[in-house]
Amino acid sequence: MIQSVTNTHTGNGTMYLGSRLLGRILAVKVVAGAVTASFDLTLTGETTEIPILIDLTATESATTWYHPRAFAAQNTDGAAATDAFVKIPILNERIKCVIANAGTSKDVAVTVIYENDD
Secondary structure, three states: OEEEEEEEEEOOEEEEEEEEEEEEEEEEEEEEOOOOOOEEEEEEEOOOOOEEEEEEEEOOOOEEEEOOOEEOOEOOOOOEOOOOEEOOEEEEEEEEEEEEOOOOOOEEEEEEEEEOOO
């Protein structure tokens, strides 16, 4: 089943999406108001701290779609694979979203679309 969670934050700071999310990330939609130039956006699992998305040049006054993926495996020599990707798992946790360099009064709305087996 495909589901989504959304939260909006004004200016710089930390917000959380969902509660006890369980599944795999499909996409992230970011809608930014007229923020001060570009801004930084970081999404991680709150408990596991699994990295989901880092964009240090998110676009002001725009709607941006991301499709975050993780490397499927390491090569036998320990180097990262370059051609195999998997959806990022979320394991009974909220998604932590940190916004920086967005000014103090403009809105940034973040929606995470994920799938689970329910």
